[in-house]
Amino acid sequence: MKRVYVNEKWCLACHLCEYNCAFANSGMTDMALALKGKPIYPRIHVEGDERISYAVSCRHCTDPMCVKSCIAGALSKDGEVIRIDKNKCVGCFTCVLVCPYGALAPNEGGVMQKCELCLQNSCGEPACVKGCPNGAIVYEERGAAE
Amino acid sequence: MKKYVIIGNGVAAAACIEGIRSADSEGEIMVVSREKHPVYCRPLISYYLQGKTDTERMLYRSPDFYERNACRVLYGRSAAKIDPEARAVTLDDGAVLPYDSVCVAAGSSPFVPPMEGLDGVKEKYSFMTLDDTLELEKALTETSRVLIVGAGLIGLKCAEGILERVGSVTVCDLADRVLSSVLDADCAAIMQRWLEDKGVSFLLADSVERFKGGKAEMKSGASVDFDVLVLAVGVRPNTALVKDAGGNVNRGIVVSERMETSIPDVYAAGDCAEGDDVTTGQKRVLAILPNAYMQGRTAGVNMAGGSEVFDKGMPMNSIGFFGLHAMTAGSYDGEVYEEKTDGSLKRLFTKDGFLKGFMLIGCDERAGIYTSLIRDKVPLASIDFDRMKRGATTAAFSSEIRRKKFGGVV
Numbered sequence: 001m002k003r004v005y006v007n008e009k010w011c012l013a014c015h016l017c018e019y020n021c022a023f024a025n026s027g028m029t030d031m032a033l034a035l036k037g038k039p040i041y042p043r044i045h046v047e048g049d050e051r052i053s054y055a056v057s058c059r060h061c062t063d064p065m066c067v068k069s070c071i072a073g074a075l076s077k078d079g080e081v082i083r084i085d086k087n088k089c090v091g092c093f094t095c096v097l098v099c100p101y102g103a104l105a106p107n108e109g110g111v112m113q114k115c116e117l118c119l120q121n122s123c124g125e126p127a128c129v130k131g132c133p134n135g136a137i138v139y140e141e142r143g144a145a146e
Numbered sequence: 147m148k149k150y151v152i153i154g155n156g157v158a159a160a161a162c163i164e165g166i167r168s169a170d171s172e173g174e175i176m177v178v179s180r181e182k183h184p185v186y187c188r189p190l191i192s193y194y195l196q197g198k199t200d201t202e203r204m205l206y207r208s209p210d211f212y213e214r215n216a217c218r219v220l221y222g223r224s225a226a227k228i229d230p231e232a233r234a235v236t237l238d239d240g241a242v243l244p245y246d247s248v249c250v251a252a253g254s255s256p257f258v259p260p261m262e263g264l265d266g267v268k269e270k271y272s273f274m275t276l277d278d279t280l281e282l283e284k285a286l287t288e289t290s291r292v293l294i295v296g297a298g299l300i301g302l303k304c305a306e307g308i309l310e311r312v313g314s315v316t317v318c319d320l321a322d323r324v325l326s327s328v329l330d331a332d333c334a335a336i337m338q339r340w341l342e343d344k345g346v347s348f349l350l351a352d353s354v355e356r357f358k359g360g361k362a363e364m365k366s367g368a369s370v371d372f373d374v375l376v377l378a379v380g381v382r383p384n385t386a387l388v389k390d391a392g393g394n395v396n397r398g399i400v401v402s403e404r405m406e407t408s409i410p411d412v413y414a415a416g417d418c419a420e421g422d423d424v425t426t427g428q429k430r431v432l433a434i435l436p437n438a439y440m441q442g443r444t445a446g447v448n449m450a451g452g453s454e455v456f457d458k459g460m461p462m463n464s465i466g467f468f469g470l471h472a473m474t475a476g477s478y479d480g481e482v483y484e485e486k487t488d489g490s491l492k493r494l495f496t497k498d499g500f501l502k503g504f505m506l507i508g509c510d511e512r513a514g515i516y517t518s519l520i521r522d523k524v525p526l527a528s529i530d531f532d533r534m535k536r537g538a539t540t541a542a543f544s545s546e547i548r549r550k551k552f553g554g555v556v
Contacts, residue, residue, distance in 0.1 A: 003555065005552065005553060005554075006552055008545070008548070047539055047540055047541045048541045049541065052541070052545070054548075054552065056540060056552070059551070059552070059556045061556050062555060062556070065436075065514075068161075068436060068439045068440055068443070069435065069436035069439065071187055071189040071190065071435045072187050072190055072199070072203075072204075073187055073205065073206040073207060087203060088199070088203050090190060090193045090198050090199055091198075091466070092189070092464055092465075092466065093464040093466060093471050093473065093510060094435070094436065094464045095514075096464065096473075096510055096511075096512070096513055096514055097462055097463075097464040097473050097475065097510070097513050097514055097517055098436065098462070098514050098517055099512075099514035100514055100515060100517070100518035100522075100551075101514070101515070101540065101551065102511070102512025102513075102514060102515050102538060102539070102540065104514075105511070110469070142553075142554050142555060143554055143555060144554045144555050144556070145549055145550045145551075145553035145554030146554075
């Protein structure tokens with residue numbers, strides 16, 4: 001399955017991926033209307049420091065701790081994509097407690113959200129990848145890292 | 147064709163079904179369900195009372211779950227006996243289910259200590275099952291004065307669930323702090339203050355001396371008038387089936403990392419089982435949902451002839467009340483690193499160069515990274531722990547480890 005991968009060497013820590021993510025998942029058609037002057041809740045976040053930076057989003061683990069731990073049955077594996085049913089989530093934060101990548105966080109309503117690869121929104125492919133100005137985030141097929 | 151029997155129909159049982167079916171699509175699966183409901187999310191019963199979910203959304207799996215997995219569920223039945231010689235389970239109605247392997251996922255039952263006058267209390271409820279919850283709901287009115295005995299996870303979630311729809315909620319506990327099984331005194335004090343601000347009253351380090359006509363007379367001399375009583379003192383693992391069959395039982399049913407009991411072809415999983423705690427190396431009942439799933443799944447795979455171990459069990463809890471979240475994991479042993487602000491507290495416990503446990507209140511961002519350091523026994527010398535302790539971040543790993551985490555399929 002194709003997943004999102006990052007290249008630390010190319011990441012400029014510009015945070016554009018976070019804005020593109022929040023916009024793609026906003027359901028709106030105008031980026032300024034969707035994001036301007038509001039707190040944003042992206043499903044990808046830039047980590048690191050002035051020397052090195054990179055963007056982190058759900059790894060879509062083959063053996064996902066979050067799915068096994070979800071007390072609401074809200075997280076599931078749909079093929080190889082880990083998805084969350086926001087209608088079932090009650091915001092208990094157990095997935096935050098178990099995800100080794102820190103890839104889940106609450107949305108503005110207090111229930112969890114995570115990267116679903118933009119497969120269900122209007123972008124149709126990962127918006128973070130599409131909008132990365134330096135090619136530091138890619139969407140491709142890989143095996144386990146050696 | 148193999149015959150599987152699963153005793154219980156909670157999350158460990160559902161996971162056991164999924165484990166069996168990952169390795170055997172043919173075998174016959176019989177599920178013995180004391181409760182007359184398909185598997186639901188037990189920890190959501192307080193969210194149900196709060197109006198954050200409903201009986202439909204509380205279903206743990208889709209409505210076609212049993213059909214899809216070709217299981218037969220015997221609702222309203224319970225197991226009376228396991229006969230390892232005959233390899234059969236006898237039910238409460240006398241029916242006999244032969245098995246090639248059986249999983250005991252019987253959960254736990256509320257423990258009610260003897261209390262004088264308790265028999266005379268009409269409106270008294272446990273808070274463990276969906277049926278308990280629906281019964282309790284019927285008894286509640288806008289003016290009900292509710293007394294909850296027990297300030298643990300169950301009692302306090304109940305308090306949160308009902309606070310907005312009753313007149314008053316008072317919680318008493320023998321312990322001198324709330325959530326005494328998971329929080330230390332400082333963390334408990336933060337949570338208690340928060341709950342008091344929301345309107346919950348506490349009587350701690352106190353217990354009921356006797357119930358007398360709608361009044362609880364406390365040991366301290368205080369008295370509480372109440373209309374509805376909730377008993378949330380504690381739970382006991384349901385171990386009798388295995389104990390009576392001659393199996394090894396401590397507090398829970400003792401299991402190996404393959405979820406085998408000491409009786410051949412008898413497995414156990416979930417709140418009734420006592421498996422390994424990776425943070426202490428000792429056996430312990432870890433009555434939390436993630437553990438139930440992982441144990442149940444492991445049991446199922448092995449029952450179907452596969453080979454799986456679950457050796458990463460540890461205590462952990464994410465528990466929030468009215469928007470303030472506490473997260474705890476592991477054991478509180480060793481040196482303490484602490485950060486404290488007005489509404490937050492972080493305590494990390496390190497020993498022999500490893501993170502052993504943590505308590506976080508109001509600072510839970512990316513806490514799973516801390517959990518992974520405990521679970522995977524990551525030597526702290528191999529990471530930038532000074533940075534990590536200030537805030538959980540994968541940036542504290544070496545670039546080599548990061549390449550593995552982010553550079554390929556995990």
